[in-house]
Every structure is written in structure tokens, then in C-alpha cells.
Amino acid sequence: MDESWRLNWQRARNHEGFTRGARAFLALACVLAFGWQAGWQTELMPVLLGVIASALSETDDSWRGRLRAQLLALGCFGMAGLAVWATVESPWVLMAVMAVAAFAFSLLGALGERYRAIAFGSLILCIYAALAAHASQAQAAQTTPLLLAGAAWYGLVSVAWAWAMPQPPVRFRLARLYAVLGEYLRLKALLLEPVRDVDLERRRMALALHNGRVVDALNAAKESLMSRMGRSTPPAWLQAGMQQYLAAQDVHERASSSHEHYDLLATAFFHSDALYRCQRVLTLLGEQALRLSLAIQQQTPPQHAGMTSRAIEDLQAAMAHQDGIAAELGGTQSAAASMARPLRSLHALGDNLAAMAGVLAGALGGPAGGADTALFDREPRSLGDAWRRVRAQLHSQSPWLRHGVRLALSLLAGFALMQATEDPHGYWILLTIVFVSQPQYAATQARLLQRAQGTAIGLALGWAAIQLFPGALVQAALLVLGGAVFFGARHTRYVLATAAVTTLLLLGFHQMGTSQGVILARLLDTAAGCLIAAAASWLVLPHWQSRQWPRLAAQVLQTQALYLRAILAQYHSGKSDHLDYRLARRNAHNADAALSHSYSAMLKEPRGVRGNVEAVANFLRLSHTQLNYLSALGAQRREGAEPVDEAAQAMAGTLLASLQQLAEQLGQAQQQAGKPFIPVPAVAQVLQEFGAAASVPASPAPSLMAAQLALVGKVFPQLQEQARQWSAPQPGPAARS
Numbered sequence: 001m002d003e004s005w006r007l008n009w010q011r012a013r014n015h016e017g018f019t020r021g022a023r024a025f026l027a028l029a030c031v032l033a034f035g036w037q038a039g040w041q042t043e044l045m046p047v048l049l050g051v052i053a054s055a056l057s058e059t060d061d062s063w064r065g066r067l068r069a070q071l072l073a074l075g076c077f078g079m080a081g082l083a084v085w086a087t088v089e090s091p092w093v094l095m096a097v098m099a100v101a102a103f104a105f106s107l108l109g110a111l112g113e114r115y116r117a118i119a120f121g122s123l124i125l126c127i128y129a130a131l132a133a134h135a136s137q138a139q140a141a142q143t144t145p146l147l148l149a150g151a152a153w154y155g156l157v158s159v160a161w162a163w164a165m166p167q168p169p170v171r172f173r174l175a176r177l178y179a180v181l182g183e184y185l186r187l188k189a190l191l192l193e194p195v196r197d198v199d200l201e202r203r204r205m206a207l208a209l210h211n212g213r214v215v216d217a218l219n220a221a222k223e224s225l226m227s228r229m230g231r232s233t234p235p236a237w238l239q240a241g242m243q244q245y246l247a248a249q250d251v252h253e254r255a256s257s258s259h260e261h262y263d264l265l266a267t268a269f270f271h272s273d274a275l276y277r278c279q280r281v282l283t284l285l286g287e288q289a290l291r292l293s294l295a296i297q298q299q300t301p302p303q304h305a306g307m308t309s310r311a312i313e314d315l316q317a318a319m320a321h322q323d324g325i326a327a328e329l330g331g332t333q334s335a336a337a338s339m340a341r342p343l344r345s346l347h348a349l350g351d352n353l354a355a356m357a358g359v360l361a362g363a364l365g366g367p368a369g370g371a372d373t374a375l376f377d378r379e380p381r382s383l384g385d386a387w388r389r390v391r392a393q394l395h396s397q398s399p400w401l402r403h404g405v406r407l408a409l410s411l412l413a414g415f416a417l418m419q420a421t422e423d424p425h426g427y428w429i430l431l432t433i434v435f436v437s438q439p440q441y442a443a444t445q446a447r448l449l450q451r452a453q454g455t456a457i458g459l460a461l462g463w464a465a466i467q468l469f470p471g472a473l474v475q476a477a478l479l480v481l482g483g484a485v486f487f488g489a490r491h492t493r494y495v496l497a498t499a500a501v502t503t504l505l506l507l508g509f510h511q512m513g514t515s516q517g518v519i520l521a522r523l524l525d526t527a528a529g530c531l532i533a534a535a536a537s538w539l540v541l542p543h544w545q546s547r548q549w550p551r552l553a554a555q556v557l558q559t560q561a562l563y564l565r566a567i568l569a570q571y572h573s574g575k576s577d578h579l580d581y582r583l584a585r586r587n588a589h590n591a592d593a594a595l596s597h598s599y600s601a602m603l604k605e606p607r608g609v610r611g612n613v614e615a616v617a618n619f620l621r622l623s624h625t626q627l628n629y630l631s632a633l634g635a636q637r638r639e640g641a642e643p644v645d646e647a648a649q650a651m652a653g654t655l656l657a658s659l660q661q662l663a664e665q666l667g668q669a670q671q672q673a674g675k676p677f678i679p680v681p682a683v684a685q686v687l688q689e690f691g692a693a694a695s696v697p698a699s700p701a702p703s704l705m706a707a708q709l710a711l712v713g714k715v716f717p718q719l720q721e722q723a724r725q726w727s728a729p730q731p732g733p734a735a736r737s
Contacts, residue, residue, distance in 0.1 A: 021488025050150020057121025063163035070155035080126035081144035099408040106404030178293035185286030194266040208624035215593035247363035258628035260345035268342035277315040432529025442604035454498025462506030545602035546611035557663035575637035648706040
């Protein structure tokens with residue numbers, strides 16, 4: 001019982017939601033305790049709101065990074081408070097300031113997660129300051145310092161927490177990475193099932209969509225490690241975390257590899273158990289990744305039962321048996337030739353699985369000597385760099401500019417409604433708009449429904465708490481608990497988080513003695529804010545995914561071409577997972593993930609604006625398959641330089657040129673609307689010549705690289721056809737601009 005309790009506690013303290021909630025609990029409890037001693041009444045709510053705004057601007061970081069971020073956030077908060085104080089007695093001037101701030105803060109989203117959070121928290125605090133000022137400059141002068149004091153207090157708690165416990169956030173992200181990687185391996189194993197009438201295309205699509213989650217987890221783990229890397233030698237725990245991250249990258253490349261079309265393998269080995277052996281090894285590797293996830297989270301050694309090693313031995317025996325069958329067919333030239341290609345792919349698959357098992361087995365070991373552990377920092381390096389990134393968003397197709405315009409106009413509409421109805425709690429309309437408005441239409445619709453549900457539940461819970469627990473001390477404890485639940489759940493369970501913060505606010509107003517009419521006002525204002533945000537996401541510069549697809553598809557092809565070029569360089573120089581290679585590989589997977597996220601969002605948009613969804617789905621599936629074939633080339637790299645034959649060189653050069661040419665056509669798709677799509681015939685021609693040469697009995701068998709590039713070459717014409725189908729005029733309503 002004690003051991004189980006210890007493991008559950010270890011898992012909880014390393015969970016990101018738990019630590020966020022615990023920080024909020026500590027900060028709010030101290031505020032209430034101090035307020036209780038000081039006899040605060042009207043001062044309590046501004047300080048609580050300052051704590052909330054500061055916590056909303058928090059991101060995962062080291063204590064030094066968090067200190068810099070908190071100082072920047074306090075500077076932004078101070079300017080927001082000063083702007084409210086100067087304009088609070090001129091409502092429409094105040095609203096103009098808020099609209100400009102909303103637009104400017106939205107553009108900061110292009111700089112990264114840290115700046116998005118600070119911008120969001122600053123806008124929330126601006127509305128909190130106006131809400132607490134009650135349209136009085138004198139009141140604003142009293143409440144603004146209290147808001148800043150609450151924000152500064154939470155900043156102090158946050159920095160101290162990051163200094164005292166730097167490891168749990170890293171462990172949480174690495175554990176989540178291996179968990180989603182284990183699920184990816186399970187989905188990959190389903191492709192190896194050698195049975196008839198299997199819907200491989202549906203399974204490939206599920207794999208492509210889940211790959212986006214793996215890439216997101218890889219990026220989150222990298223940012224968590226990067227933020228804690230200093231100029232000096234990293235501590236042992238951080239070096240171990242880096243080793244686990246690099247091992248996950250290697251496993252991801254190997255897991256995403258495809259050495260042959262699975263239909264051909266299923267046909268060739270239909271009467272053998274070889275593919276079932278491969279499937280079993282891959283499934284066990286997925287379970288091993290899940291055990292690694294638990295081991296990282298609980299800080300315990302992973303439990304190995306030895307099943308993976310035995311499964312690999314059984315697979316090797318099955319492959320040796322197939323080699324014996326092929327040797328017996330040596331007298332029959334045609335039969336032996338027909339088995340040569342599947343057998344070579346089977347051996348490549350077996351070698352890749354064995355190597356993957358070795359990587360997973362060493363993931364919790366020490367860092368490899370001499371390994372390049374540098375990471376690429378995507379944060380702006382200077383004010384000039386930040387300005388260039390923001391300036392690059394000043395065009396009509398920028399999602400951040402469109403979101404900024406949409407948010408500013410939504411706030412103007414909400415403020416106009418507040419003024420027309422003379423609603424004393426009307427700033428809740430603006431808060432709802434800010435919380436639910438997202439750059440994507442689908443995300444906005446999902447968030448506003450969750451917000452409405454959570455608000456209704458929170459009002460019911462708050463009313464019940466007030467009736468059942470009239471004591472001020474119990475209500476204060478429930479208020480603190482509500483804040484902890486809000487911050488612990490707001491990234492994963494938004495309905496619960498909204499219910500918790502609504503309960504918190506209701507209890508806070510009751511503690512101040514101003515809860516009369518709050519329940520109905522909160523409900524109506526939330527509904528009004530949701531309706532305004534929903535209308536704006538449809539009418540004001542909507543960010544329809546069909547208009548983003550050509551750019552994302554072009555980015556997929558461009559990054560895959562750069563990945564192929566990096567792989568070819570590795571074959572000439574020998575395997576080395578240095579930063580340039582890992583960056584090319586990561587960019588290719590990031591582009592693939594962006595396309596899969598766009599497709600998922602497209603399915604949630606109105607039917608009339610989706611465009612040719614089937615062509616987009618086919619392109620996504622085929623581009624992910626093409627990335628799988630390229631990943632197999634990366635997984636096959638050897639320590640020493642390898643000669644590249646003429647056929648492979650010709651195929652690689654043609655593929656590089658063709659990928660870049662198709663990417664350019666897709667990049668210009670919006671300007672070429674209505675014009676015929678120009679095909680890229682070079683790949684099909686070279687592929688045909690390559691196949692004809694390989695079919696000549698006297699010709700040598702193509703190299704593994706050449707055969708793998710031929711698989712890529714077979715996918716490319718299909719990608720081109722899907723791009724042509726997408727560009728063809730579609731019936732139905734045109735997408736809104």
C-alpha cells in the first residue's frame with residue numbers, strides 16, 4: 001500500500017497539470033490568508049485577478065527564463081494598467097485602446113509560445129483593470145497597483161518553484177513523448193498484418209494523423225530541454241533527458257520508415273509467419289516505449305521481461321527460413337527473382353526493428369560520447385529579429401493578422417453591446433471573447449461550446465457552495481481549490497477549468513458582498529460573448545484551411561527535398577546525427593504535422609468552404625507515405641561512407657528537382673487559380689527507364705538506396721495527380737475570403 005501511494009505521488013508531482021494547480025493553490029492561499037489578516041474586502045478581488053492574469057502568462061521555462069518572462073509580463077501589465085487609468089472615464093477611447101492592444105498582441109503570437117502567453121495575459125489584465133475600475137479614474141488608481149501586486153506575487157512563486165523543482169516539467173514532456181511514440185508503434189504494427197481485404201489506406205491515414213501528435217510531443221520536449229540549457233555543462237539529469245530526447249528522435253525516424261509497399265509484402269509472405277513476427281516485434285516495442293514513459297515519470301527502472309529479445313530471435317529465424325526457401329528456388333530463375341525484392345525489404349525491416357530495440361534499450365543510459373547534442377533555438381535572438389518576424393505577418397494571408405483584426409472587431413462589438421445595455425458586468429462579454437477566440441474557425445467553435453458548458457456548470461456549483469457552506473473560511477478554501485483546478489485543467493479539460501474559475505469568481509464576489517445578480521449576468525454575458533465570437537469566426541477574415549492547404553503542401557514537398565538532400569550527404573560522409581541533419585529531419589516532420597493538423601481542422605469547417613477534401617486527404621496520406629520511404633533511407637545510414645550507384649544518383653537528382661518544381665507550383669496555386677496544372681513528367685520517365693533496366697536479366701540488382709528511391713518515385717506522380725485534382729474547379733459555394 002505504501003509503495004503504491006509513493007508511485008502515485010511520484011506520478012502526480014511530475015504531472016504538468018498537478019504542478020500548475022499546486023502553484024496556483026499556493027499563491028491564492030497566501031493571498032487569502034494575508035487578506036484575512038489584513039481585513040480586506042474590496043481589495044481582495046483585484047489581487048486575485050492579478051494572480052490569475054500572471055498565471056495565464058506563464059509557460060514552461062527555467063527559473064532564469066521565467067524571471068525574464070515575468071519581468072517582461074509585469075512591464076506589459078503596467079502599460080495595460082496605465083492605459084486603463086488614462087482612458088477609463090472615456091469609454092470609447094478605452095475601447096479603442098483595447099482593440100489596438102488586441103491587434104498588436106495577436107501579432108506577437110508569431111514570436112513563439114512565451115510571447116503568445118504574455119500577450120494573452122496582458123490583454124486579460126487590461127480587461128480585469130477596466131472591470132475593477134468601475135469607470136472611475138480614482139478607482140483605477142487604487143485597483144491597478146493591487147492587480148500588479150497580485151501578478152508580481154504569482155511571478156515570485158513561479159520563479160521560486162522553477163528554481164526549486166526544475167526537473168518535473170522535463171520528465172512530464174519526455175514521458176508524454178514516449179507514450180505517444182508507443183501508440184505510434186502500435187498503429188504502425190497494424191500495417192504489417194498480412195490478411196486479405198484490409199483497409200490499408202484508412203490505417204495509413206490514422207498513422208499520418210497520429211504522427212502530428214508525435215511531432216508536437218517532440219517539439220514540446222525539445223523546448224523544455226532547450227529552455228534549461230545554459231552555457232555551462234548541463235547537470236546529469238538534464239544530460240539524461242537530452243539522451244532520452246535524441247533516442248526518441250531516432251526511434252521516430254525508424255518507426256516512420258517503410259521499406260516496401262505493404263501489399264507487396266503481404267502477398268509475398270502470405271503463407272509465412274514472417275510478417276506476423278515483424279508485427280509482434282513492433283507491438284512489443286510499442287509496449288516497451290510505454291514502459292519507458294512510466295519509468296521516466298516515476299523515476300524507476302523500466303521493467304523488461306525479455307520478450308522483445310526473444311521475439312527478435314524468432315523473427316530472425318523466420319527470415320532465415322525464408323532465405324532457405326529462396327535458395328531452393330535458385331534453379332527457377334523467375335521465381336527467385338520475384339522473391340529477391342520482398343526478401344531484401346524483409347531483411348531491411350528486420351534490421352531496422354533490431355536497431356530500434358537497441359535504441360529503446362539504451363534510452364535511459366548515459367549520453368553517447370562525442371554525440372552532437374546541440375538544439376536549434378527558434379526563439380527570436382534580438383529585438384531586430386523579433387520585429388522582422390512581426391513585420392512578416394503584415395499581409396492579408398497571415399493567420400495572426402487575420403486573428404488580430406477579428407479579435408479587435410469582436411471586442412468593439414462586445415463593448416458596443418455592453419454600452420447599449422448598460423450592463424455593469426459587461427466586461428465579462430469581452431473576457432469571454434478573448435478566451436474563446438482562436439486563430440482557427442474549428443478551434444473557436446470547440447472552445448466557445450466548452451466555455452458555455454463550463455460556465456453553466458460553474459454557476460450551479462458556485463450557487464450550491466454558497467448555499468451549503470455559508471461559512472467564510474470554507475468558501476475561501478473552495479475558492480483556492482477552484483483556482484488550483486482551473487490552472488491544472490485549462491490545457492486538457494477546458495470545461496472543467498471554466499467551471500472551476502466560474503465558481504472561483506462567484507465565491508470571490510460573495511466574499512466581497514457583491515454577488516447580487518452575478519449569476520444571471522455571468523450567464524447572459526457568456527452567451528453574448530460566445531455568439532459574437534462565433535459570428536466573427538465566420539464573417540471576419542475567416543482562416544479557412546482550404547486556402548492554407550497549397551502553402552502547407554508546398555512546405556511539405558520543400559522540406560522533404562531538403563531531408564532527402566541531407567540523407568544523400570550522410571551516405572557520402574557517413575552516419576552522423578549532427579544538428580543540420582536532425583534539423584532537416586525535424587522540419588520535414590513538422591511540415592507533415594502541420595498538414596495533418598490542417599486536414600483535421602478542415603473536417604470541422606462548414607462543408608461549403610472545405611474545397612476538395614478527398615484530394616487533400618489523399619495528398620496527406622501519400623505525402624506521409626513518401627516521408628516514410630525517405631525515413632527508411634535515413635534509418636539505413638551506416639557509420640562509414642557508402643558508394644551511391646549511378647541509378648540512385650539519377651533518381652535522387654530527378655526527385656529533388658521534381659519535388660521543388662511541384663512545391664513551386666503549389667506555392668503559386670492561389671495566383672494560378674483557373675489555369676491548368678502543369679505536370680512534372682521527369683520522375684515517371686526516369687522511373688520507367690530504371691524499371692526497364694532492372695528487369696534485364698543480365699543487369700545487376702538495384703542497390704537498396706535505388707530501390708528505396710524508386711518507391712518514392714512511384715508515390716510522386718500520385719501526389720501530383722492529387723494536387724491537380726485539388727486545383728480543378730469544385731462545385732458548390734466558394735470559400736469566403
